[in-house]
Amino acid sequence: MESLGISYRAIGPELVLAVTGVLVMLLEAFSPGRKRRDGILAAAGTVLAGGMALALWDEGPLLAFSRMIIVDGFRVFFTVVILLGTLLTIFISWTFLDEERIPPGEYFALLLFGAVGMTLLVASNDLVMVFLALETITIATYVLAGYRREDLRSMESALKYFILGAFSSAFLVYGIALVYGATRTTNLAEMARLVSGSLGRAEVVLLMAGVAMLLVGFGFKVATVPFHVWTPDVYEGAPTPVTAFLSTAPKAAGFAAFLRVFSLTFAPLGIGSVADQLASHWVAVVTAMSILSMTFGNFIAIAQTNIKRMLAYSSIAHAGYVLIGVLARDWAAVAFYLLVYTIMNLGCFAIVALWARRGDERVAIADYAGLGFRQPMLSFPLAIFLVSLAGFPGTAGFIAKFWLFKSAWGAGFPELVLIGVLNTVVSVYYYLYVVIVMFFREPKEEVARVPLSRAFVATLVVAVAGVFYLGLLPTRVFAILNAAQHLLAVGMR
């Protein structure tokens, strides 16, 4: 069941990603500018890593590397979600790299290094590991956000992301230190065992302070109110494919860690235990964060005129919905939501990125006027993704939201469900506003159609098919998640 030793299989996906990243960089150094070769290599590495992750399915649950790495069903599921996000990002960057004349090698390598951090974060069973993984992610993404060097907004985006990211990392690491002080361990499984009993009074106070710091740190990473202020600026300034990446894969990874630390380690189990005491506090705080994120994100999104900013606020709102699942402690619902969100949000951003053209020329919502019937290959998929984000039945967005709300109701949070469903009504307004502009308004001047590459069309087809498949026939994915639940590491329960 458990092994304390070194097992390269346990970090197989991460190794493949890292080696591919290094390879892409080396190739770029010797024969630069071959986008096709670098891209295909990166995509192949991602797919291979996905295969390695799936191969771990039957291995778990087990622990490796001095119990710092965990292999269980949820790690595998989340890893696949992250790699799916990475793969789709590689495809949607295709046209963008040509237009912006960006050297492709480093770009793909950074995406891969970011993915290494994310998959490691999902596999972490130790707070030190969590921190290490988070830093790996952020270093790669800082650079990606500032990738359009000559563009001022991109620089601003990178700098903001860096400063606030560093700030939140400080909170996180301080929180880890305090928690370590209280429990004398950074290992999550060990910690879960300790807090299910009782601790001295001083330790409890220390632990509370540490957990509060951790909450701030995670709150920053997954962009929830009131730790969200960096999001709109960073999402707006970063190159659009990078924004697509930032809003999906790292978020999935962040929430996976959030779940492991809060819903499992500090789970409110055992009446009178330290964990129970802790939970009564963090549950209240996270409830507030969830309500604020949903409401604030949705209402501010209404006022946006730039589609990237609008989607940034929408992603804050979605983080609020996901927190409902964290509170309901329903892993499977959160995992499913993040899978769905990754597909539909990447789909949206893929079209936004293509339509924006060089230097983000067309990112105002008003620029979408007349897109509707002029380029139906773009407008109809975008409408489908937006409708799915709004949670209309028949699309994956509905099943995902329904599941979260259902779990929350069952777990005793009816007020969150009510606030959640009313928030979806608010969100309908701004998602459909884009549809209105696309289909119901005529453009001021004739708009040029954009050429579609084959990789792009393939991405759209996959994403649209995914939205409908998960929206109409989710049973198979449910079955997988159900199996994953049984593969949850014993030490973690």
Add this chain to the structure above:
Amino acid sequence: MGEHLLSWLTFAPTVGALLLLAARLLLAATEETIRRLALAVSLVPLGLCGPMLVTFDPATSGPQMVERIPWIRFFGFNVDYFVGVDGVSLWLVVLSALLVPVSIVISWRAIERHVLEFHIFLLLLETGVIGVFVALDMFLFFIFWEVMLVPMYFLIGIWGYERRIYAAVKFIIYTMVGSALMLAAIISLYYLNGGVTFDIPAIAGNVRAGRLVLDPRTERWLFWGFALAFLIKVPLFPFHTWLPDAHVEAPTAGSVILAGILLKMGGYGLLRFNLPLFPRATEEFAGLLGALAVISIIYGALVSLVQPDLKKLIAYSSVSHMGFVVLGIVARTEMGMQGAIFQMLSHGIATSALFMIAGILSERRHTRLIAEFGGLARPMPVFSALFGILALASAALPTLSGFVGEFLVLVGTYTSGLAPGRVYTVLAATAMILSAAYMLWTLERVLFGAITREENRHLPDVNARERLALVPMAVLVIVMGVLPNPILRRTDSAVLELQRAAPRTILVHWTPPAPRARERLALPGAEVLERR
């Protein structure tokens, strides 16, 4: 095909929509071909209504022609694809299948832009509305209920008149507020029933048998969670403000579907959910809803009286006529509910046809103002005859369909145990006078008198295509007015069943269960299981 009749009925339009798309993409079909193909496709569900009516057994009260396939399982979802028809839904399905081909015919020349998309949306809408009427699983019902909004939104927003965007957004936001709360109510009801099924007849059966007893507070909340969605849809005063905008700005086909089918989903929902699932709350709030219904009836009629815009007039008259539907439902007598269902059908045909009449006038003159017309009986005799019949049917002239529905509702309300039932009857009856007043006055201003505008002197009469759409409607209102029994006979046993399930006077005294400490953070599914 036999045992999948309802599925064919529901999804034939979707298949048709895909066919249209294929015809355009693969065969480069012209717009005329698209129209013909769409009409042919829309006749399939109408044709399937024949076998459905033949198979339907009037003596059975429960759902018939049932199909049930497990759909989504795991994590306590237990959603079935579960469809069937009973007396309440049977005729509404027929109505839906009838109005779509009629809409296609009437839009033949009116829709010039994006013809393919128009017909695709119309057909998808048909799947949505038929699905709402046949779904017997709450989850499935909700999916159809919401899916239908998207095509309607596009129909208003793309092919509507000047203020179409405002109207489309208002329509969707109003409806979404209602359905969001209904979703919460569905989830809650699911857990209260033990978290095992979304099956509506099964839950209703549990309520009837006393296996599922809700404490009064919960029952009230759930009642309103469902009722609000339905009352917005009906629409009942004071939730009606979206309707005039949506109707006036929608293209003719949109108005036809909106008035003919979408409003009925509200009345249907009350009969399907509120009455059988929350009998005590229904009893408690019947007086209030009755009062709102009476206000709608009178208010709608009064506003119609002063409308200068023909389409708006018909829209407000809908508020008035749909008030009768709610009044009949909350009366919960056999006659009241029979009347409500009949009134839904009658209104669905007469008012839709009146919207077509208004559409024909506005196509010819590009105005909907009543003052712009006058003396049309001379240049347009056939049109005038049809307008006359349909307007009088709407105004509930005896021997026409409107009379049967409203009369049954009034008698049903009078004999009900509803506290001020007789007062309601008297007040609602006065509105019948008002409705005669505004309809006759409108007829007079549009059709009779001297021709005041030169442009009206040579308006072409209805052509063959317009007759094809309007004449069947005029015939139907007469037939339904003279021979209502074939319809009423098929709705009767379902209505009697509803009456038994939701009796007017419930004198069962039961002590509410003691409030239990709510367990926060319990595992999913562990919420209150209040079964007796």
